[in-house]
Amino acid sequence: ETLNEITTGIFCDYWIAGWEHVQDANGNDIEYSKESCRALMKELPELLYKLINTSTDSDNYRIDMLKEDAKN
Numbered sequence: 001e002t003l004n005e006i007t008t009g010i011f012c013d014y015w016i017a018g019w020e021h022v023q024d025a026n027g028n029d030i031e032y033s034k035e036s037c038r039a040l041m042k043e044l045p046e047l048l049y050k051l052i053n054t055s056t057d058s059d060n061y062r063i064d065m066l067k068e069d070a071k072n
Helices: 002-015 034-043 045-056 059-071
Strands: none
Touching (some): 002 034, 034 045
């Protein structure tokens, strides 16, 4: 559990800079803060893992590079 808290802290403090259209169960917007990010990731750990996997998958960056190269 401690490792999960450390991972969540690092991700929320350094990788996520903000968000839009994130809502609570009642449809109210959740304002971004490091604290609200940590709370959301604790509530939805599968979201945290998905975001980490997506952000560290180099294929996601190659697509943008290929598109840029195709424009040139």
